[in-house]
Amino acid sequence: MSKGHYLTEGVKEAIWVLRAEGISDAEIGRRLVMSKRTVSKYLQRMGVTGPQAASSGGALPDAG
Numbered sequence: 021m022s023k024g025h026y027l028t029e030g031v032k033e034a035i036w037v038l039r040a041e042g043i044s045d046a047e048i049g050r051r052l053v054m055s056k057r058t059v060s061k062y063l064q065r066m067g068v069t070g071p072q073a074a075s076s077g078g079a080l081p082d083a084g
Contacts, residue, residue, distance in 0.1 A: 027062060035059060039068070 027035075031052060038048045045063065049056040 035062060
């Protein structure tokens with residue numbers, strides 16, 4: 021994915037669903053046909069750090 025391209029809402033939701041299942045960034049990237057870095061950078065921008073972050077509290081971000 022090139023710089024400047026945004027993720028669609030469907031892709032963002034899919035990332036959160038897969039992340040909530042405990043799937044790694046690399047596997048999420050493979051399943052959604054994008055680089056691990058794209059997945060990791062998106063999660064980093066959303067404030068998620070480390071593999072345990074998805075299992076602590078709510079896995080989905082607030083829609084607000």
